[in-house]
Amino acid sequence: MTYPGILIQALVFPGLAFSAAAGLFLSWVDRKVTARVQMRQGPPLLQPFYDVAKYFVKETCIPSGATPAVFWAAPLVGLAGATTASTMIGGSLLDPSRGYVGDLIVVIYLLVLPSLAVILGAFSSGNPLASLGGSREMKLLLAYELPFVLALAVPILNAGSIRLGDLAVTVTVARPSGVLALLVALICIQGKLGLVPFDLPEAESELTGGALIEYSGAPMGIFRLTRTMLLYVLPLFLVSAFCGPAAAGGALRGLICLVLLVVSVTLIRNTAPRLRIDQAVKFFWGPVSVVALAALALQAGGW
Amino acid sequence: MGMAVKILTRSLNAFHLSGSACNNCDIEVLDALTPRYDLERFGITLVGSVRQADLLLLCGAFNRKSAERLRRVYHEAPKPVVVAAVGSCACSGCIFRHSYNWEEPVDSYIPVDVYIPGCPPKPEAMIAAIVKTIAKLRGG
Ligand code: SF4
Numbered sequence: 410m411t412y413p414g415i416l417i418q419a420l421v422f423p424g425l426a427f428s429a430a431a432g433l434f435l436s437w438v439d440r441k442v443t444a445r446v447q448m449r450q451g452p453p454l455l456q457p458f459y460d461v462a463k464y465f466v467k468e469t470c471i472p473s474g475a476t477p478a479v480f481w482a483a484p485l486v487g488l489a490g491a492t493t494a495s496t497m498i499g500g501s502l503l504d505p506s507r508g509y510v511g512d513l514i515v516v517i518y519l520l521v522l523p524s525l526a527v528i529l530g531a532f533s534s535g536n537p538l539a540s541l542g543g544s545r546e547m548k549l550l551l552a553y554e555l556p557f558v559l560a561l562a563v564p565i566l567n568a569g570s571i572r573l574g575d576l577a578v579t580v581t582v583a584r585p586s587g588v589l590a591l592l593v594a595l596i597c598i599q600g601k602l603g604l605v606p607f608d609l610p611e612a613e614s615e616l617t618g619g620a621l622i623e624y625s626g627a628p629m630g631i632f633r634l635t636r637t638m639l640l641y642v643l644p645l646f647l648v649s650a651f652c653g654p655a656a657a658g659g660a661l662r663g664l665i666c667l668v669l670l671v672v673s674v675t676l677i678r679n680t681a682p683r684l685r686i687d688q689a690v691k692f693f694w695g696p697v698s699v700v701a702l703a704a705l706a707l708q709a710g711g712w
Numbered sequence: 713m714g715m716a717v718k719i720l721t722r723s724l725n726a727f728h729l730s731g732s733a734c735n736n737c738d739i740e741v742l743d744a745l746t747p748r749y750d751l752e753r754f755g756i757t758l759v760g761s762v763r764q765a766d767l768l769l770l771c772g773a774f775n776r777k778s779a780e781r782l783r784r785v786y787h788e789a790p791k792p793v794v795v796a797a798v799g800s801c802a803c804s805g806c807i808f809r810h811s812y813n814w815e816e817p818v819d820s821y822i823p824v825d826v827y828i829p830g831c832p833p834k835p836e837a838m839i840a841a842i843v844k845t846i847a848k849l850r851g852g
Contacts, residue, residue: 451752456752459719466719467720616760618759621764
């Protein structure tokens, strides 16, 4: 493929612009469902867009104790990770024969970048509350990566490949092991998205915004945009790994799975209280990992 | 109306700052943020950090000690920012204006855009005031 072609894919479709638009829409769905759960009207359709856009028209304050280069680079690193991941996942859905062996592993790494960016930004801002938030984010990252990778091993075994395109044409969720693994992965993306019950890096009540406390203006807007994109990219990743949306006649099933996943994320965040960091780590390394291992055993047993 | 004003007024992040209030105004501010009043309809959400604030809700008669903090918080907020004095205390000093530690009303420390009198003002009064402020900023 030519370079302009790659650039268009990365910046417009299925990369930055498209996934941002999809993320903004899904984040409206998330907020509207939340509002309905609380029996209120909720925000208008364009609210998530205004919420991100307004950071770009505000002043950017850089705290005097911060390291400006890292402070600015961190949000860009996160955005780049989310953009590249969305381009690769979207590309393999459009044409499952594309991609290379091992691109699944690359996407798993790319999806770590947004969390890494939050940690970098938190430590570079020089605020003690931000560093607390950053260290919580780091522990959380260590906690949920283990069950997340274990859960993804199930579709990998099922498809017998580590290429995104091969996973995208295999329906893993139709087997008991696939259902279990998808549940585990769903809980893990809740942590990756930083939503309740795993919102401890930015715990509003005790860390008043936590990791991103010192961020304002454009860099904060980029963080918000990345977070919004992830609300689309992470469920899309699970859909393409578990639900076989690129198989013949699978597009509709994929879409339904995507909406179901986002609504489940919303309902979990509306009904669960926040965990402490030690509880969260125990939860991920204990029960969640055990269930993931069980799913793996079922898969190996041919279920 | 400029695009920037339009975007800003559609998404106001509120930051609640209480300086030597009797605590009633704070409770009413929290009331206004409950699902019953659904401030998200107007794009208003509560934030924990002043760095992300577009709307400062000031409660209480800021005295000599807290006025200094008020100035600092105001300078930490990225501009443009709308400042609302919530309650009679923030507007004029109310029952605390003859105290030994009270000096001046809030608007002599920092510029205030909207005054919401009442002791304490009802959530409805706050919402009406903010909605009117938004309309005025848009030039309507
Ligand atoms: S205005 Fe009245 S209710 Fe509000 S802080 Fe002052 S004394 Fe309390």
